[in-house]
Amino acid sequence: MKASELFFPTLREVPSEAEIISHQLLLRAGFIRKTTAGVYTYLPLGYKVIKKIMNIVREEMDRAGGQEVLMPIIQPAELWKKSGRWDVYGDEMFRLVDRHNRDFALGPTHEEIITTLVDADVQSYRDLPLLIYQIQNKYRDEIRPRFGLMRGREFIMKDLYSFDPDDEGLDISYHKMYEAYNRIFQRLSLQYRVVEADSGAIGGNESHEFMVLAENGEAEIVYCDTCDYAANVEKAVCTIDDQESVQDDILQIEKIHTPGQRTIQDIVDVFGIPSRRQVKTLMYFADGELLAAVLRGDRELNEIKLKNYLGCNQLFMADQESVMAVCGAGFGSLGPVGMKVKIYVDLEVTQMKNFACGANENDYHYTNVNLGRDFAAEKIIDIRTAVVGDECPHCSGHLQSVRGIEVGHIFKLGLKYSQALEAKFIDQKGKEQLMVMGCYGIGVSRTMAAAVEQNSDANGIIWPIPIAPYHVIVVPVNAKKEDQMNTAQAVYEGLLSNGIEAIIDDRDERAGVKFKDADLIGIPVRITVGPKALEQNQVELKKRWENNIELIAVEKVISEVKAIIYGRE
RNA sequence: CGGGAUGUAGCGCAGCUUGGUAGCGCGUCUGGUUCGGGACCAGAAGGCCGCAGGUUCGAAUCCUGUCAUCCCGACCA
The missing domain is CATH 3.40.50.800 (Anticodon-binding domain)
Structure with missing residues (x-):
């Protein structure tokens, strides 16, 4: 290619809208241009890189037994109503109406389409397993598109769906994809890490994320300094650290006057009670039901863990008025003692004795509170967010943390969609069975951004050879x-x-x-x-x-x- | 959606406080001199001042509304 004929409009200055390095450089180097928020045009150089990534992905999917198809972007509402996701998916789905007033969506993902297709055309166990994939645009009306290609509303994704006759089959398919993904990211010459992940809204049980390590990554990864445990913080399991257990004798509960003191820090400052000897009480609505979450004063609640435990669709913090109405006190004075709603207590609280908390009465706190004696938990569960220094759930090591960009995610879906969409086959005994599914995604356009995030210097991009334009x-x-x-x-x-x-x-x-x-x-x-x-x-x-x-x-x-x-x- | 900010030439910005009809740097075009890390000189083109309404003799500037973009939080490949 002659540079004189190549369309690569480079920019000397950084466009003001670009905040992170990959966005800045992809714009400056003439690889992409923004069309509207979260929607980009790939210019010749950018599209060459995209095609190279696609080809590596395609080769590895084919090698793993995948078969490439192309499914529609426009998807009818009926399929989504059938799976129950038309309402659940919410505002994130781009919706449109045709001239006959029928509802459609721009595909945010393709479980509905592929499952319906496979159901219609696969009847026998002889036709399984099936690994079907495509590389195509996805549409998600993100609450906040961000950082150029990193979080777009239109983006390029490889999505593969596996159909197996049973769980053993799913394990095999999942393992194939796990291996294929490792090969892909190695071939792309990216530094990455595989982590245990939460399966989120898509559902299912086992799940791994492939994270490209980068300071600007949106995800936090914790990993063990001795064994190979690594997980998204959203998922990272917290165990009880016996070292933390308090041996003191149980003391008499006391009510103290704490005028104007609302925060954990206030109690530290005025009474010298360290935050780890206090308990915080957070109020949430889970599908409309008010509940309390209780954890150690210096900890953060992991809403995802709580949500998963409750199995609810919506979980959000309660507003001051609702809390006042039920508890008779404002946010800064809440506590588990005398709490009128269900209390979910973090595991770690079981190690605490004689702690302080709000008294559910404005300007009053209790001290020397003890779980069991002074209040009862609806359930004691792991609901705190893991932090650096925590004990590893698998060994005696301790957790470290890095940031990463999620470029790949694999899930075991199980029967979730085959049940809703009735994807069945006839097994060897002539009996009707549900197919066992998995789904596996790679963000192709995001991978391009992640590659730049990881490979640049003051002068510009340094493409890894396999994906250089x-x-x-x-x-x-x-x-x-x-x-x-x-x-x-x-x-x-x-x-x-x-x-x-x-x-x-x-x-x-x-x-x-x-x-x-x-x-x-x-x-x-x-x-x-x-x-x-x-x-x-x-x-x-x-x-x-x-x-x-x-x-x-x-x-x-x-x-x-x-x-x-x-x-x- | 909540919080913060910004919309002026292709890009980066000034002008706005104190209304008087738009400017700088880079880029682009023409001519010349240059030619190993974003050259120099001369000339030129390019602006619905985001959009709509209002105040005013007069609005980029003041007021109201609206749209868009970006950042922080919930979402995800």
Whole structure:
């Protein structure tokens, strides 16, 4: 490709809307342009990267036994009503109405379509297992699209669905995908980590996320410093740390006057009771029912754990008025003693003795409160958010934390959709059975952003070779000098005929401009044809990720470049 | 949806407080000089001042509404 003909509008300045590095660089380097919030156009360079990622994904899906299809973006409401998700999915679904006033959605995911399809056309156990996938746009009207490609409302996703006759089959399919995903992210040359995950709204039991490690990642990952346990904080299990257990004698409960003191910190400041000797009481509505969650004063509630435990659809913090009406006190004075609603107590509270909490009466607290004696729990469960330093749930190690970008997520769905959509088959005994399903997603466009997030420097992007839009850029220092241009042209054509993807920067620009652009768009190998070296019949070779420049003979360029590209790939 | 901020030329910004008919840098175009890390000189094009309404002799500027974008929180590939 001639740079003079390539559409890659680079920007000198950072567009003000871009906050994180991948968004800034993809805009500046001319890979993407925003059409509207969370919706982007991929320009030639950007789309080349997307296609490379897609191809790696496709190869590995095929290798794992997947079969590629293409399902519709426009999906009829009936399917979603049948699965029960038309109402559950809520505002996140883009909805539209056709001329006959029928409801449709732009597909946010494809369980409904694929399950219906498989149900209609698969009747026998002989046809299972089936692994069906597609790479296609998904539509989710996110509450807050963000960070360019990182969280779009339209994005490119690979989604595979597995259908097996039984749980053992699902285990095999799940394992195949687990392995395939590892191969994919290794081939993409990304630093990533597989973590245990919450299965969220999609449902199901077992689930793993593939996280590309990056400071700007939206997800927090905790991992053990001794064993290989790693999990999304949303999921990370908290155990009781025996070291924390308080051995004191149980004391008499006391009510103290605490005028104007509302927060845990107030009680620390005024009474010197450390936050770990206090208990906080949070009020929530779970599908309309008010409840209290109680945990140690210095801990955070993990709403996902609570929600999963309750099995409710909606969980949100109660408002002050509702709380006042039921408890007779405001937020800062709540406590489990005398609480009139169900109390869910965090596991860790069982290790506490003689702690302080609100008295459910404004401006009063209790001290020396004890679980069991002073109040009863509806249930004692793990509902706190794991933090750095917690004991590992699998060994005696301790948890560390890093941030990551979720680029892949695999789920065991079980019977959730096959039940709702009646996806059945006839087993060997002639009996009708429900198919056991799994689903497996990779955010292709997000992966591109994640790759940039992980591979850049002050000058621009540094593409990993397997997904670089071009392998080599050939830069004649002065395109008007015939000898330089001729050599550059010869090198360029040699690369092309050897199957190497190359750009020749034939633009009548100063060398500095061409170097800046080459760095910005992140082409892995740069061949510079300049006057000094050319006298020796040499050219310069620079790897984007290194600072030094090598001089090599013109006739050796092809073999050198091949060694770099295929050596690293 | 709650909180915060911003909309002025392709990009980055000034002008707004104190109304008087729009400016700077970069980019673009033309000519010339240059030519190994975003050159220089000369000239030029390019603006519904987000949109609508109001106040005023007069609005980018003041008022009201509205739309859009971005950031923080709940959502997710």
